[in-house]
Amino acid sequence: MMNILILLPLVIPFFGAVLTLFFREKITVQRTVFSVSSGLVFIVSLFLLDHVFTSGVFSVQIGGWKAPFGITFVVDKLSAIMISISGLMAFSTSIYSFGSIDAEREKFGFYTLLSTLFVGINGSFLTGDLFNLYVWFEVMLMSSFVLIALGGTKPQLEGAVKYVTLNLISSLFFLVAVGILYGIVGTLNMADLAVKIKTHQDPWLITTVALMFIIAFGIKSAMFPLFFWLPASYHTPPAVISAVFAGMLTKVGVYAMIRVFTLIFTNNPEVTNGVLIVLAGATMLVGVLGAAAQNDIRRILSFHIVSQIGYMIMGLALASPLAIAGAVFYIIHHIIVKTNLFLIGGIVNEIKGTFALNKLGGIYKAYPLLGLLFLIPALSLAGIPPLSGFWAKFSLVKAGFEAEAWFITGLSLFVSILTLFSMIKIWNEVFWKDLPEDVENIDKFSGFSTAKKRFLFIPVIILAVCTLIIGFFTAPFLMLPQVPHPNW
Amino acid sequence: MFFEFAVNFSLAITGFSMFLVLIRLVMGPHTADRVVAVDLTTSIAIAFIALYAIKSNETYVLDAGLILGFVSFLGTVGYAYYLQLRSKRDE
Amino acid sequence: MSTLILRTAVKYIIPGMFLFSLFLLFRGHNEPGGGFVGGLVAAAAIILYTLANGVEKAEKMLHVSPQKLIAAGLLVALLAGITGWIAGKEFMTGIWLDLPIPVMGKFGTPVLFDIGVYLLVTGMVVKVIFTLADTREEGNQ
Amino acid sequence: MTLFQILIPFLVAPFVPLIGKKREGRELGIILAFIPFLLFISFLFEFINLKPATITPEIYQWIPSIGVDLAFRSDGLSLLFGLIITGIGTAVFLFAGGYLGKGMETVKFYIYILIFMGAMLGIVFSDNLLLLFIFWELTSFSSFLLIGFKHKYLASRYAALQALLVTGIGGLSLLAGVILINSVTGTFSISAIISDPSMLRESSLLVPIIILILGGAFTKSAQVPFHFWLPNAMEAPTPVSAYLHSATMVKAGVFLVARLNPVFTGIGLWNDSLMIFGGATMVVGAFLALKQTDLKKILAYTTLSVLGTLIMLTGYGSEIALTTMIVYLTAHALYKGTLFLTAGAIDHSTGTRDVRILGGLLKKMPFTAYAGIVAAFSMAGIIPMVGFVGKELLYETAMSGEPALFFGVLFAGVIMVYSAIQAGIHPYFAPEKETPLSPHEGDFTLTAGTVTAATMGLILGILASNLLTGMVSLAVSPVAGKTVDVSLGLWHGFNIILLLSLGTIIAGYGLYTVREKLYLLPQVYGPLEYLMPSKLYDKALNLLMFTARGQTSFFQNGYLRNYIITIFATALLLVGGYFFYHLDLTELVIDPSMEMYEAIAGVVIIAGAIIATVAKSRLYAVMALGITGLGVALVFILYGAPDLALTQLSIETLSVILFVLAIYKLPKFLKLSNRNSKIRDLIIASTMGVFITFVILAVYVHEHSTELKNFFAAESLPGGKGRNIVNVILVDFRAIDTMGEIMVLGIAAIGIFGLVKLVRKGG
Amino acid sequence: MSEIILGSFLILGSLVILLAGLGVVKMPDIYLRMSATTKAATLGISVILISTGLHFGTTEIISRTILIVLFLMITAPVASHLLGRAAYLNKLPLWEKTVRDDLGDSLKNKQTTEQEQETN
């Protein structure tokens, strides 16, 4: 049974994508297919979680070809958690899409693309083969390319050019690194790589490849100084797409980095972790400063993604069990929170028709609930206790102090106050301040159907509740990941 | 003995011919001239491949020759299509 | 680019190309070829036809919409994978019929998978070309 | 039990909209005031029954893996604070309803303030440092909401943000300190740390820990140089100022210092810092109060001064000093809370808080006047108020210390008197003047609280020897870390201290008589102005924004090629640098042999590559790509990869067709880059090329495992039923790769279709 | 013996291809270049392919090479026609010594077009 379950997060959205392709004209069918399939993935992920927590790591050999020859799919704690988060994200964004995506985009394959996006994401989480990871990355990327450009508005196209080009460069680094690794070691299975690398004659060559992976995944996860594609593009597509991207995509890069650097490239941590920690610090700072300079909800949020990637990398680079647990917790927290913030930004846009701070105001007065819903993820992002972001920050800071990494830890604290600054900036400008006098007071929201309003708010509430749950009932989540299983 | 020489010689000559054609590709002057050059290069590559098939005694190589035939033609049609659209556009 | 000569030539060339594409597909398991190249050659044939006769006629010739081909390709590939489960084995395990067929050799789910690839590749390329070569809506842009 | 007490306000908060939606503000206030009131009563009972020897923490598991528990501790210090919080809370809750009136805003107010009260109680009852920190941050945030309550005003938002940032930075400092304590001691439990502080005191991290903890306390309690946020916080509605910014929240820092005092006392850094910063705040606050004319500002600056005094007293560390601290703190909470609320009442009824135009309210607002005058007496330290007891003790303590501190205390004392007159006497007795509104007494919600609180100050003063002594001795022992014998009395006979008191009162009155001149004092003198912390705060923010903009437009500059260059430069530095540093050229396997036909394929590839770089027309460049593709296909053929060659050739041609269909509309020429950038790009590109070349050569030094190759070869026919091993890999051994790959193609097709056919207007 | 014949054919074929190569470089205008190369290349390649087929000698290979030759014979002139036509439509200059241009005359009769000279 498990050997079927483990593939379902891939097969279900795959099948969903096929179905939506067949029903191009029937939007209702497409919607149903997508939300049902993402719901199913979430349910499956719960079974997977249950299994890994009771019986441990489970793996399956695709096609029955034994490792390292065939491709292995593995579910361990880390991947099970990531899958469940991805299911949750798919489900909540599906609901939001019903309320926010225009009929044209729906007709032109929106749900197909979301499905394939999640095929790629889930595949990336499950695979235990390095080249197969490349393939799922590409599936994910290709879907994201289309999603970011679909609709073809001018900013979308401009953003997409940078998004696509830089991500392709990342893919090339990845591909080349995998190729070189195969050339050195002669295998692609991650576990097998881990074993064979330990006894290789040329550890420095392995480290060279490891550094190449830092570049490849560094671009994907928007690490300094490789992040440029993200702030150039994430604010251009419809809000729900930004939301999914903001939540999931860069985190897949970080996930891959965690996988690779905790499992495969453990032979030269002084170099790899040293590099990572420097980049992590710079990423945090540059990202948060970038956000401080912006005056558009989504641009602020986009730069914050960069900044927070720095935290996750910091956890990875500190490399202690607590630090890695902190990084993983950070990922979980950040996916939920950042997605939600983008969705809320989307609602603001639905109300006022803009994301620009100087054209917004008075939302808190008119929509106090929305204000509350904003504060939950926003404060969580800034690490205000006891919300989820606090525990993430806490774990990392504690790990940092334990590793006596004073500078990066101090920096991480400093950056968190700047994060708070940015969140409050949005709060002040969008929610608290009155609408500027020279801006026409429009409220498109009140004209929406009840169904549309619900579609918009329900996912936001779901995610806010998740944030609260993770914050208040942190214990299981903080213990959850621990270190990815060293030996699949 | 002679046959081996013949194969090698022919390989060299076809290779050299490709080189000559590439000169036309560089010289142009018009896109159509370059297209002629590209078309000819791919065509000559068929002969090159056939000769290599003999040299290496690997017959599967000839499948590439057939594909190359398609490819050469399709490519040329594509370029011609471009040139024709261009001429329309320029009017 | 409707020239009489091209149109006429293409009419006689492309059946052969289709044939060759299927040939590539079916013997790909044993000799050079396979679903990709097969699909690409089939698509090349349709492209030739499209360039010579325009998208509209090409759509008519094709009978099925390329999008359906894509969907069918994915579905067939998926089915080939799931057959492994049905047979009580792992996903994508090769299940073979014990019946030799010329050219193809044996028939089994990997061949079915390759057929899926063929359909998808054909559909994909054709879809793209139809989209790009379709000048019917160019006027209003 | 304590958990429940703390949770109550949080649990009630969500229901406030239900209760308050259709009610008058005062009704809502009355209803909600029962919450602090009932809590007050329960704390009172606990306090009365408190037996210090038997205090045991109340612990509920929360996140055991990191040692964070819901642990609470109700000792004298907590309970005293609990009483202040709920006692003043009752007055404030009652007052605010009448003050704010009906409406959604009032509902929000009560939600915020309930959350605040819960958080504040959380701070004082926590027995877990991290839990304390969580509540600490929650007070900062609820304070933010309350300061920015009138959020349509820029000043409110500015002040709210300022308070949040300053206390937020302090919060992080505290967090760091707490985590360090945890790292050293392995626990967050306050009881555990207090009972065995030796590990901490001997730790090499002691200095940073003390600095970090004090950073938290000083920002929260607005110690110099972080004091500037507090006066700005007066943008909040007056009940908030009364509650948060004088009686309770700002005392959280004092509480923290008091709570941890047993751990650190005796360490020079701890005591000296407290005395220096506290003393400075006491003087600076007092000095800044001199020229204030706004009732709330007067009260705010004197609050600063008092906060400094309290910190300073803790730093003194002697039993008498700590006792003084507790008494002074209690007295301050009572009189300052009252004075703020009376100021609010005055503001509410007259429409102004400017002391220069207030006067003659004695008859018009008799109850308020009573409360104000009584509180002012307490503030001025006039017998028989509790403030008197506090001041006597303060002078007594001061006399035993450094002369500088002594004079500082005296100076602050004089200004206390002066400010007390301004805030609590002047509005009632000064000649009546025209005010924006015609003054009248509010209903009982606006007076009941103040009258009670003021009276409490009186009662505690009168009952100093028994009631106050009992309370204070319970509260001071946890601060001292040992049982302290406290014996308080109202009257100590005529002595030098009484004389000093008298002197300060006279001096204070003297200042009052020349107040008009004091109002004209400059806030700061000359160049000092540029060093004002509030100015520095603004400058820091400006610098932050400047840096942010500068670095963002530097990095995110909009030019794709700059991004790409950055990426490749990084790659070269990191990967290339590491590689070439370790590369041993003598080890490389260099086999320059080459067949003629290989050279032909090579020439084709290189020709295409070079043409592509120099081509001046797009189609020419596309052709060059095609030529290179042909060459690569030839290489594939030469090295036994026919399937690759077939695919490569077909795909190359299809790409050409796509290009052709896409670019025919473009103008022919393109010449955009200049020569210098070309040279720069060529350098980067060729360095990368060299790197790649050497990587290949370096990898060839050792054979790799052929395990996979052999397996595929052996299994292809028997297991995969195919002779074309590459194809068997694609459709069987690694079919799932292919599955993903065809998916990419499908997505591309759908994407291209959507991209071309769906063109939305605008954006 | 047959090896000598086949070898000669290979050499012959490659020389014809060389001819095409020379032609494409030396001829003065595109029409002349195509005139020279289409047939030369087609012939040369065909000769080499047939020789190759005969060298391997199996029906499979021979039939395969014949297919390629047939395909070339059909497509090469079509391609030349397309390119020639496209070149003409793009107003590629005829060699200066060209004496007669019926196509140009017929087009001119149909429409008046302004002459834009393009060199690329």
Place this chain on the structure above:
Amino acid sequence: MILFLALITGILTTVGIFLILRRSLVKVILGLAFLGHAANMLIFTIGRITKGKAAFVPEGSLSPFEPFADPLPQALILTAIVIGFGVQAFLIVLFKQNYKSLKSDDLDNMNTTDML
């Protein structure tokens, strides 16, 4: 011959990077294609090359005779080529649409989304 292939791979890399640093979007796309070639050549070469002998199981045999080319890198490259094609097709169209909306393929005109 390794040196030869390594050099070609290096040259392709150089050209690819040089091209993606141009201002014209078409050149960027071509550059990516060249880099794709470079990556494929790299995998091909670095996965150990064998001259002439493709990985086929001859008739009447159960496995190929040594020496034969390692089929795995070939399969990987095939996958990479096809993926690259999909991506390139999309890029071409993205470029076309961009040109439609901007009337330029100059990347320097495509930075409104980055500006402060």
Place this chain on the structure above:
Amino acid sequence: MAKFTLNLLLALMWLFLTGDFGIVTFIEGVVIGFGIIYLMEGVLGRSDYTKKAYRVLKLVIFFLWELLVSNFKVAAELLTSRFLSSPAIVAVPLSVKTDLQITLLANLITLTPGTLSIDVSEDKKFLFVHLMYGANPDKAIADIKSGFEKKILEVFE
């Protein structure tokens, strides 16, 4: 009838491709060919395949001969560096009518010496041919008409 022929031709081609002339392969070829013809229904015009083997053969031999000759001429041209005289583009009036015939003619002309078909007029009445040696265009036109065109007409008679 025509489709049937085509079907058989395709099946035959399948045999060639596979190099396996067994009956099963033939049936396979027929099935596949049928599928292709089905797909292309409506595109393939009517064509008449009767016994014209002789004429076809004649045409083929004539063509091959011309092809050979043309190459020698071009070789001479290139090797002697004798400069071309007077090329020309001439309009050849067409007697052949169907598309297939025109195409065949055009292709054969292209593959033969000194001539290159450039275009067919829209009314299918003229074939524009580029002549390498256009000093005597009328003779060239006559050669074409009496050579290839005549033989093609014979084949399709």
